[in-house]
Amino acid sequence: MKKNLLILVLLFSFIGIQAQENVDFSKKKEIISPEINADNTVTFRLDAKNAKEVKVQGDCIPEGGFLTKGEDEIWTLTTKKLNPELYSYSFYVDGVKAFDPNNAFLIRDVSTVVNVFLVGGGKADLYKVTDVPHGTVAKRWYHSPKLESTRRLTVYTPAGYENGKQKYPVLYLMHGAGGDENAWMELGRTAQIMDNLIAQGKAKPMIVVMTNGNADQTATPGESSEGFVKPIFMRPATFAGKTEAAFGDIIQFIEGNYRVKKEKAARAIAGLSMGGMHSLVISANYPNTFDYVGVFSSALLQPKDSQAAVYADFTAKLKAQRDNGYKLYWIGIGNSDFLFEKSNEYRKLLDSLQFKYEYHETSGGHTWSNWRDYLSEFAPLLFQ
Known part of the structure; x- marks a missing residue:
């Protein structure tokens, strides 16, 4: 038996040598x-x-x-x-x-x-993994009573979180149409940007929560019970108001499972495109919750015939948000963005209400190049 095994080993070794000899790696x-x-x-x-x-x-x-x-x-x-x-x-x-x-x-x-x-070079050095202390990125499942589903979000905790006891402020970061809880990490380079800004002393250490803003989707395609479905740009529930109405479930989960400061001055919300609309709608419906709001390449975009409660009496909600006070309302958009005029319309509404904001108009359109820039500019302004 041992002799037969030895013959087989020698035979396969010879075949392997012959196979390698037939490949001319020099060419x-x-x-x-x-x-x-x-x-x-x-x-x-x-x-x-x-x-x-x-x-x-x-x-x-x-x-x-x-x-x-x-x-x-x-x-x-x-x-x-x-x-x-x-x-x-x-x-x-x-x-x-x-x-x-x-x-x-x-x-x-x-x-x-x-x-x-x-x-x-330049701004792109923020997108690199550099030799600085690194934060941790986790995919967390949580239960949303209002959406009656178990859902996933992505959480960035800054370097030192695991070994410390201090409490941190939170930035809730929303993706655009067609995106999911992976978008800001993979396309937006959020972990690299935050690691580098924090290490350079340009941004306060903070927790960043990247949600899935599609109310009818529990997690990114291929990583939920839906299976390997083809991602689509506009989900059926995009303007149903469910994401905004259920956002309190996310805050409750984060504040119940992470060491965070639980006051308005320690909460920020921002998003791009659809997520920018989510951010402005959520912050108006929770008028005493966020001191910092970022609206990237977006405006008030819901259809006029929408019956969702979160869109009802919106001017009155903006007035309440204005009267409750906030530290920063930041709007950024490219001058060739297809939502540029919609953004101008929204700013006119804010102006009519004497609702103060910071406006940043850049070149370019509806692109991740702009959204990475906006995050890089917005994050250092938070929690100062």
């Missing part, structure tokens, strides 16, 4: 793509010998750019100098979308998956 050329050059230009490369046309498209090249096939049969394109930023892109090979096989880093935004890369 296997490593392809680097994307390559970030010293001058902040970026070179894309793709091995697609039989392709007739290769194009790259993304926020690094909004209009798209065609790669050129070289003598080595590798398709190549070098961009112009790029500003510091987290960029996304996809290849199109003969019109068919393809991932970059030499870039292992991908990210999902709603149902679209793209490759990503980072050009460092």
Whole structure:
């Protein structure tokens, strides 16, 4: 028996050696793509010998750019100098979308998956994992009595939370349509931004709670009992008012399970797009709960025929919020954002009520590039 086993071992070893000998590793050329050059230009490369046309498209090249096939049969394109930023892109090979096989880093935004890369320097250094004390990110399930479901949220606790006894203020951070409790972490780089701002002394240590703002969804697609369903942009209950009405369940869970300060001066709420609307509606319906409100690329967006109680008598609710007082109401939007005019309409309403706010108009549109900037600017203003 032992002799037979030895023969088998020697046989498979010989086959393995022969297999390796048949592979000429010296001829296997490593392809680097994307390559970030010293001058902040970026070179894309793709091995697609039989392709007739290769194009790259993304926020690094909004209009798209065609790669050129070289003598080595590798398709190549070098961009112009790029500003510091987290960029996304996809290849199109003969019109068919393809991932970059030499870039292992991908990210999902709603149902679209793209490759990503980072050009460092300036504001983008906040998006990097640097050699500073790091916070902890946890996925927590909680029960929402008002929504009659067990739901998930993401919680960032600052460095030192586990070993300390101090209580922290809380920022509740809301995603946009099509997003979920993962969006601000993966697309917004929240943990990296908070780690770096806190380490630099630019932001107070705080807990950041990233909720799932879809009332009919308990967790991100693929990680709930719904299974591997295709993510959709606009959920059926988006304007039903359920998310806003049930927000007290989240506050109760956080204040019952984390060392947090339980007063208005230690609570902030902010969000992008749909989450910006959630933030302004929630803060108006809980007028003595938040001292800090951030509205990113958003406005009062619910349909006029909505019957949800949270939208009823909204002007009166804003007056109550104004009279109760707050420390910061921060509005940020890009001047080419498709909600720019809606945002102006909302500001006119606030102006008519003498409702004070800080307004930040930037370039660009409805993009994560702006929303990461807004978080980076908003967080240092909190709990001062």
